[in-house]
Amino acid sequence: MERLDSRVRFIWFFRAAVGSVFAGGLGGVAAAFVDRIPVSPFVAGGLVFAVVLALSAVHVVLRYRAWRFEVREDTLYIERGVLVNVRTVVPYVRVQHVDARRGPIERALGLSSVVVYTAGSRGADVSIPGLVAGRADDVQETLRRLAIESEPETGDAGDAV
């Protein structure tokens, strides 16, 4: 099974760092306004920031290890999640369209994400982040081709809705 590019960890870590700054700020404000917490706001905020950052760093590493996907014959298989392990099977015949997305950090690192849409209630639930740009185009192209090829020739059973 295929793994993500290891640089995706930087992207996740960057997001976690932004989140930690927010959490630290909130911690600091809380310490400043609640009298019962007898520490300076800066110490409290810094502490919260450090703890959240450390935890999310661990999470990022585990998340990377848990992520894998496979382009199979009839289905796309994705396995991910640290606290909640999720394994999704998407038959190609259910794919409505496929997007390739590149955010600013992803572009800087030469990465790209592929998002697969189905008609299901979890529309864009299937996305593969952190692929090397070439590979992402490749995956998108393959999925697109498979989605078209997989359309059954007779009946309207393949019509998603």
Place this chain on the structure above:
Amino acid sequence: MKLHPLSIPVRVVSRAVGVAWAFIFAGFAFAGGDPVLLSGVVVLVVLALAVLGGYEVAYHRRFEYELTEDSLDISSGVFSRREREIPLRRVQNVDVTRSFVARLLGLAEVDVETAGGGGTEANLRFVGGEEADRLQEVIREKRAALQREDSGAAETDADAETEAPAVEGETLFELSDRDLLLYGALSFDPRLASGVVALATFLAPTFGDRISLSGLGVAAVVGLAVVAALGLWAASAVARIVQFYGFRLRRVGDDLRYERGLLSRRDGTIPLSKLQTVAVEENLLMRRWGFASLAVETAGYAPGSQPSGGSEAAIPIAPREDVLSLARTLEPFHNFEVERPPERARKRYVRRYLLAGVAVVAGGFLVDQFLTSVPWYAAAVLLLLAWPAARLSYRHRGYDLGPDHVVTRAGFWNRSTRVVPYRRVQTVIRRQTVFQKRWRLATVVFDTAGSRSISAGDAAALDRDAEEADSLAAEVRDRVLAAVYDRGDERRTD
């Protein structure tokens, strides 16, 4: 075609009523009795009404719809124009709503839903009553014709079908007045009552200590609580009765058509060819007396997710057997016997509810420490409920794999048994939380295009043995592929 001319005053009034309150309150507060300011406010209100009226006249003049051979074209918009073309073969539901005022004036509102996008695709407010019926009927006929063309069905069949369905169709179900009352009475959500009980365990000792009540006083409080509970129940019953008055379900060609409502009449179509899932729902009271309700789901909208509120059931209430047999005529599923999760799942639920109970006690303790003194230890009584609660959850969960459908069941207060045809499954998702992992359990979710899953939860086989979940996911995947390609079992892939 244009909207009905009477739609202008109705739209103006219905909009003005919304704004009027704000104006009146803000205006009087601002003027504060000063006659000059007050007259200024009055002038403003008149101006606003004039602008509103002008806008609605322009809206009416700039709104145009047309039903062509294979699409419904709408061009609308006063300032920014929008040209919209809705292919009839993609139409999911056509709903006609006649609110009380609209009925007096002979008007109706038409909503056309498709699977795409968020909201309603076409909203015609208002057209004449007959025009609404015509639209509904013509859209149905044209869509059916287009679909026959698509699937290339045998011509003889098609001919036979076009002859058969009269506009009236075949009545599948009619809600008698007795059943309507019953529905009102039984549709009460018992969770409300249980919430009151949970709250009472907190409140009773708190107030018991502080206010010394005489025997008469206690009786009065208890009486008051009973009256409040009855009032809540009666109000929900009346709301349901008004909503479902005169409910009738018919089958017209390949569509289901329902109508209901006392004040505001609602008349909707549910195309059977677009049916995603069928759900049999029974709340605690209904189960006790052997009744059930049936909900069907298309990708257009979820029954129940409509602004009308309330559950848009295909059958609001009927004896369980009748509901099942009618459900089978809509979607011929097998005789299912759901299999419960493994025994250790029950133990897991006990732990889970115990943890929830401990959390409540801890919350009470924190409130007691930091805010105001409450007898937080009283909530410990709730902990004892973990065992029966776990047992009940456990007993009402399960799934069954049939030849063409997967059946899932969950819920104690409101038990929902959902029948999902394999050919409608979009993705198969196996989920395992860290807590489930400890017990070697996993959940398998069958996602469909029905929009209901968001509100009512997914069709899922909850807490199965981890290996069983793996094979279940693989099995359903194979059957989905088999159903789509209509190829039987000969080409399995792994």
